[in-house]
Amino acid sequence: MKWSELSIHTTQEAVEPISHILHEAGASGVVIEDKADLLKERENVYGEIYQLDPNDYPNEGVIVKAYLSMNSFLGETVDGIKAAINHLHVYNIDLGKNNITISEVNEEDWATAWKKYYHPVKISERVTIVPTWEMYEPVHTDELIIELDPGMAFGTGTHPTTVLCIQALERYVQKNDFVIDVGTGSGVLSIATALLGASSVKALDLDPVAVESARINCKINKVQHVVEVSQNNLLEGLEGPVDVIVANILAEVIVRFVDQAHELIKTNGYFITSGIIHTKKAEVKDALLQAGFEVVETMVMEDWVAFVARKK
Numbered sequence: 001m002k003w004s005e006l007s008i009h010t011t012q013e014a015v016e017p018i019s020h021i022l023h024e025a026g027a028s029g030v031v032i033e034d035k036a037d038l039l040k041e042r043e044n045v046y047g048e049i050y051q052l053d054p055n056d057y058p059n060e061g062v063i064v065k066a067y068l069s070m071n072s073f074l075g076e077t078v079d080g081i082k083a084a085i086n087h088l089h090v091y092n093i094d095l096g097k098n099n100i101t102i103s104e105v106n107e108e109d110w111a112t113a114w115k116k117y118y119h120p121v122k123i124s125e126r127v128t129i130v131p132t133w134e135m136y137e138p139v140h141t142d143e144l145i146i147e148l149d150p151g152m153a154f155g156t157g158t159h160p161t162t163v164l165c166i167q168a169l170e171r172y173v174q175k176n177d178f179v180i181d182v183g184t185g186s187g188v189l190s191i192a193t194a195l196l197g198a199s200s201v202k203a204l205d206l207d208p209v210a211v212e213s214a215r216i217n218c219k220i221n222k223v224q225h226v227v228e229v230s231q232n233n234l235l236e237g238l239e240g241p242v243d244v245i246v247a248n249i250l251a252e253v254i255v256r257f258v259d260q261a262h263e264l265i266k267t268n269g270y271f272i273t274s275g276i277i278h279t280k281k282a283e284v285k286d287a288l289l290q291a292g293f294e295v296v297e298t299m300v301m302e303d304w305v306a307f308v309a310r311k312k
């Protein structure tokens with residue numbers, strides 16, 4: 001089968017919103033080629049050095065690649081993606097070169113293309129993420145290993161927005177908590193939550209590809225009895241009381257359901273929000289405060305911000 005590869009040369013800060021646009025447009029598999037990430041990843045891996053091929057990454061900026069099936073709507077889809085990316089200017093997001101190229105590829109070439117960028121990585125005090133196709137021996141006795149094959153869903157676990165969530169979950173999830181993960185993607189945050197001792201986790205995503213991927217990853221990590229994965233729009237139809245809600249979604253989306261999150265969370269329970277580009281920090285913080293939360297922690301990594309908010 002033939003696919004169209006859309007390649008966008010952009011900046012680190014635009015990766016998340018562009019990936020979101022590509023997913024919304026129905027793109028399968030988003031590959032991010034970023035020299036800085038690759039080098040950092042090598043530093044984080046316990047004692048293992050992987051070869052870097054200079055052809056694997058751009059010298060400056062970031063390349064986001066996505067794959068679209070070749071059908072008669074391709075032209076309109078690409079035009080829609082270009083328009084949505086250009087519209088990001090209104091949010092003051094620097095798009096860098098914003099070079100967009102399209103080429104034709106065979107299915108087998110892209111289905112595994114992203115795997116070469118993905119290796120075991122320690123992302124918090126206790127959690128190490130290991131791709132399912134890599135061998136890894138735990139270094140510490142209390143190390144929690146998440147085996148992951150994100151497939152075409154977002155969530156290799158190494159994106160700053162995900163790392164911030166896992167670091168927060170490690171500090172705030174208590175044994176036997178009931179937790180909701182909004183926008184679960186590959187299921188990585190739900191799996192971390194279950195391994196940290198939660199007794200019940202609801203993993204929700206609007207995208208059926210993510211739902212399927214999260215179910216598979218929960219089974220791989222043997223947490224399918226704790227994590228229930230379902231297709232759901234944000235918190236629609238969900239009932240509380242909940243100890244912790246975690247959501248790694250764009251700021252624009254978080255502000256839409258902050259009030260409902262407040263309703264569902266127990267007094268003294270936590271709302272962990274991530275996926276917030278730094279220019280949107282104040283907007284999300286205001287929404288949290290207005291809903292009745294107090295912000296107990298503000299976490300920053302690169303251009304990304306995460307909040308830990310407590311219900312008073």
Ligand SMILES: C[S@@+](CC[C@H](N)C(=O)[O-])C[C@H]1O[C@@H](n2cnc3c(N)ncnc32)[C@H](O)[C@@H]1O
Pocket residue numbers: 023153154155156157159161162165182183184185186187188189204205206207210232233234248249250253275
């Ligand atoms: C940035 S990814 C986060 C994935 C994963 N939780 C992580 O931290 O790596 C955001 C996810 O939210 C999902 N999403 C977007 N809008 C949604 C909505 N209205 N309801 C549920 N999920 C949504 C997307 O499909 C995507 O999988």
